[in-house]
Amino acid sequence: MPDKMMLIGGRSNKQGTSLCAGKLGAEYVQLSSTVEMNVNDMARLGLKNDSKVRLRSAGGEVVVRCKGREAKDLPPGLLFIAYGPLSSELMASDTAGSGMPISKNVEVEVEPVAEAAAS
Amino acid sequence: MGENLKIVTDATCTFCGCVCDDMVLTVDLDHNRIIKSENACILGKAWFKEHAIEERPFAIVKGREASTEEGVEEAAQILANARFPVIYGLSDTTCEAQRVAVAIGDMIGGTVDTTTSVCHGPSGIAFQGVGESTASLGEIKNRADMVVFWGGNPAEAHPRLFTRYAVTPKGMYIPNGKKDRTVVLVDVRRTLSTPVADIFLQVKPRSDFEVLWALRALVKGRKVDTSVEQRTGISLAVLEDLVARMKSCNYGALLFGMGLTMNRGRHFNSGALLALATDLNEFTHWVAKPVRGHGNVTGADNVVSWQTGFPFGVNFSRGYPRFNPGEFTTVDLLSRGDVDAALIIASDPASNFPKAAIEHLKRIPVINLDPKLTHTGQLARVAFTTSTYGINVAGTVYRMDDVPITLRPAFDSPYPSDEQILTAIRNRVRQLLGGNRPGAGTPLATTVS
Numbered sequence: 001m002p003d004k005m006m007l008i009g010g011r012s013n014k015q016g017t018s019l020c021a022g023k024l025g026a027e028y029v030q031l032s033s034t035v036e037m038n039v040n041d042m043a044r045l046g047l048k049n050d051s052k053v054r055l056r057s058a059g060g061e062v063v064v065r066c067k068g069r070e071a072k073d074l075p076p077g078l079l080f081i082a083y084g085p086l087s088s089e090l091m092a093s094d095t096a097g098s099g100m101p102i103s104k105n106v107e108v109e110v111e112p113v114a115e116a117a118a119s
Numbered sequence: 120m121g122e123n124l125k126i127v128t129d130a131t132c133t134f135c136g137c138v139c140d141d142m143v144l145t146v147d148l149d150h151n152r153i154i155k156s157e158n159a160c161i162l163g164k165a166w167f168k169e170h171a172i173e174e175r176p177f178a179i180v181k182g183r184e185a186s187t188e189e190g191v192e193e194a195a196q197i198l199a200n201a202r203f204p205v206i207y208g209l210s211d212t213t214c215e216a217q218r219v220a221v222a223i224g225d226m227i228g229g230t231v232d233t234t235t236s237v238c239h240g241p242s243g244i245a246f247q248g249v250g251e252s253t254a255s256l257g258e259i260k261n262r263a264d265m266v267v268f269w270g271g272n273p274a275e276a277h278p279r280l281f282t283r284y285a286v287t288p289k290g291m292y293i294p295n296g297k298k299d300r301t302v303v304l305v306d307v308r309r310t311l312s313t314p315v316a317d318i319f320l321q322v323k324p325r326s327d328f329e330v331l332w333a334l335r336a337l338v339k340g341r342k343v344d345t346s347v348e349q350r351t352g353i354s355l356a357v358l359e360d361l362v363a364r365m366k367s368c369n370y371g372a373l374l375f376g377m378g379l380t381m382n383r384g385r386h387f388n389s390g391a392l393l394a395l396a397t398d399l400n401e402f403t404h405w406v407a408k409p410v411r412g413h414g415n416v417t418g419a420d421n422v423v424s425w426q427t428g429f430p431f432g433v434n435f436s437r438g439y440p441r442f443n444p445g446e447f448t449t450v451d452l453l454s455r456g457d458v459d460a461a462l463i464i465a466s467d468p469a470s471n472f473p474k475a476a477i478e479h480l481k482r483i484p485v486i487n488l489d490p491k492l493t494h495t496g497q498l499a500r501v502a503f504t505t506s507t508y509g510i511n512v513a514g515t516v517y518r519m520d521d522v523p524i525t526l527r528p529a530f531d532s533p534y535p536s537d538e539q540i541l542t543a544i545r546n547r548v549r550q551l552l553g554g555n556r557p558g559a560g561t562p563l564a565t566t567v568s
Binding site: 006008009010011012013016017018020021022023024059060072073074075078080083084085088089091092093095096097098099100101102103104105 | 134161162164165166168169170232236237240241244272275276278307308309310311321324325377378380381382383385386412431432444445446448449450451454467470471472473474475476477491492493494
């Protein structure tokens, strides 16, 4: 049974600097396909830094790499990902009549992915 | 490094909404690139370093390299023949280019929307309902002895907001800089911004509205139950202490980010914060400003507002402007499959939008203007390479506090500006349509039964 967590998309220094170099560049692609996760959540799920994990929301699903964050910085059950094509994949298109799709605090199912089975 | 160097003083960085205009740039004119950017933050340094002249085609039309003129002809044909086109983006270009884009939207009876709709659009909606107690960043620097950052991470997204305006700088009535200020940060997680704060409120996800409403109640002297802590993660004692400080400061500023607008509640969250600022003005002076992302997204709001009366999501299909977020905003137009052509200026919705919207972009003719190749450029039927505003292009941009700033470009680019391309497209569309689209502005036929 996949874990349910809350995903926040946002900016970071490196996301900003690699954005200037180009969105199709290797650094931006790598940064925007890495999700930050509480280290205790990672341990519970048997994940290590750079492990692959599948995130599934009402909007879509993606496979990304993990990066651990200390519990004091990122509470349990909360995930952070730098804005990019993969964070967009998880946004649902419904804007509730506002024009704004929700990209912060998106409910996602989190599931470890065996390297050989990763897509 | 070449031998032919040029120093540009008081240049402007257009990476983010701070629009810092104290840059000192060293330009290598032999290689058309900026080799040093004094006063720039980490993001500004990358912005200037990475915008050298790249060897790219002037335009790509249907996958083939083409001239700018060929691109203009194809773009004009697409727009003149579209029945329900959208013009989108505009937050990373000059006000002069934005003005031409609105004129095209008016002429073709299309929709003009900007990246505001997926940024602080909800705050724009809230302004209309609640109002905005506003200030310039200079006023905040000189007067604010209490600053609350809500739902943002300026240290990483707007680094100089702290050092130039709102935390460390000394001001007229803040002679000791940070020592004279109480800095509060509200967020769901610790970030690089957190150490700056004297008070950090780590709220539970999706509870910003509840925290704001509890603060409003306390400001008004109402009773708040201790169960607020269970819901929000913040104890009643902490909220009471915060309210006491807010009511007794000399000048407070609420600077809020997309932690409020991109979250459940959207414009209700922004509206609650704006209403808190209004409530606090019963006791002392408080202002509230959205912290804006792109270099001229504030200019986009201003230009579209002064041209149409509305800030974003404006439709001209009846010959006069109509504003309706959810109907005329680009994510909705694309996700529903409403539009049959898109003119995208200095923006990358093919990367930033939900999947359903991107799928529709793949089905319709897209015209894209951008200095760099992006996901949108890759799927566009017409993709123009443009020069970069602020680095190659002069003009006007608006800082996040609605203050207009003049750009001082560093070096010339062989590529045309957004304004030049849009003007050429506008002129050609006007030729093709013979003025505004026939029917636009004509009163709807009345059926008499």
